[in-house]
Amino acid sequence: MRYGFRVPRPVGFSSPIIERMLPYSEACERNKGPILTALGPLLGDARKVLEIGSGTGQHAVWFAGNMDWLTWQPSELPEWLPRLAARLEAEAPVNLAPPLCLDVREHDWSPAGYDAVFTANTLHIMHWPAVQALFARMSELSPGAWLCVYGPFAFHGRHTSASNIAFDRSLRARDPGSGVRDVADLDRLASAAGLRREHDIPLPANNRLLAWRRAAEEPQD
Numbered sequence: 001m002r003y004g005f006r007v008p009r010p011v012g013f014s015s016p017i018i019e020r021m022l023p024y025s026e027a028c029e030r031n032k033g034p035i036l037t038a039l040g041p042l043l044g045d046a047r048k049v050l051e052i053g054s055g056t057g058q059h060a061v062w063f064a065g066n067m068d069w070l071t072w073q074p075s076e077l078p079e080w081l082p083r084l085a086a087r088l089e090a091e092a093p094v095n096l097a098p099p100l101c102l103d104v105r106e107h108d109w110s111p112a113g114y115d116a117v118f119t120a121n122t123l124h125i126m127h128w129p130a131v132q133a134l135f136a137r138m139s140e141l142s143p144g145a146w147l148c149v150y151g152p153f154a155f156h157g158r159h160t161s162a163s164n165i166a167f168d169r170s171l172r173a174r175d176p177g178s179g180v181r182d183v184a185d186l187d188r189l190a191s192a193a194g195l196r197r198e199h200d201i202p203l204p205a206n207n208r209l210l211a212w213r214r215a216a217e218e219p220q221d
């Protein structure tokens with residue numbers, strides 16, 4: 001596994017002026033390194049990874065650039081696709097695919113054929129029916145494939161920090177359908193789709209990387 005070095009071959013170009021015009025998240029810049037450290041070893045054998053809700057594209061560019069053994073497939077809701085595409089056009093390494101239009105609530109997508117699905121900071125934004133739809137689709141993953149989710153989570157109704165309590169309150173005040181999700185609820189959805197949680201990796205700023213894996217098929221008699 002060639003983990004941790006960057007592919008020095010951007011497609012297109014990125015000048016300081018263009019960089020300033022691209023969508024940007026300071027949090028992405030802070031968390032992309034720690035996420036890669038946790039995610040890279042899990043994806044050592046992966047060839048194709050689907051990212052859901054790629055946002056600004058900073059994660060996609062960073063992860064593809066640092067995991068050159070796999071193809072990274074970013075995606076976004078239709079309304080955010082143009083700004084994601086702008087960053088990818090400016091910075092995409094060769095193993096970063098053009099972004100897909102993907103809304104987890106729709107029926108026109110599938111994780112089939114991907115070795116892993118990754119999503120960051122999305123489950124607390126999506127309403128619960130969308131979270132359910134995302135996990136239900138994971139039943140289409142091949143045996144051994146991963147669902148890796150980064151973000152803040154609660155455990156059995158308890159938040160892991162005061163800052164996550166405040167974050168959860170602010171999310172729900174803005175949008176009552178959103179909110180920090182409980183790992184026990186996610187485990188139930190994962191289990192119904194045939195996945196089992198294998199990793200819970202604490203990361204900076206009270207975030208975590210959770211990784212569920214689709215069970216290997218039982219050998220036939």
Ligand SMILES: C[S@@+](CC[C@H](N)C(=O)[O-])C[C@H]1O[C@@H](n2cnc3c(N)ncnc32)[C@H](O)[C@@H]1O
Pocket residue numbers: 025028052053054055056059076077080102103104105119120121122125126130
């Ligand atoms: C807080 S942003 C996180 C963006 C990026 N992953 C990051 O970590 O910075 C939440 C993302 O979830 C996406 N999202 C929300 N609902 C979605 C849905 N139903 N299907 C797919 N993506 C969705 C939004 O478009 C947005 O990009």
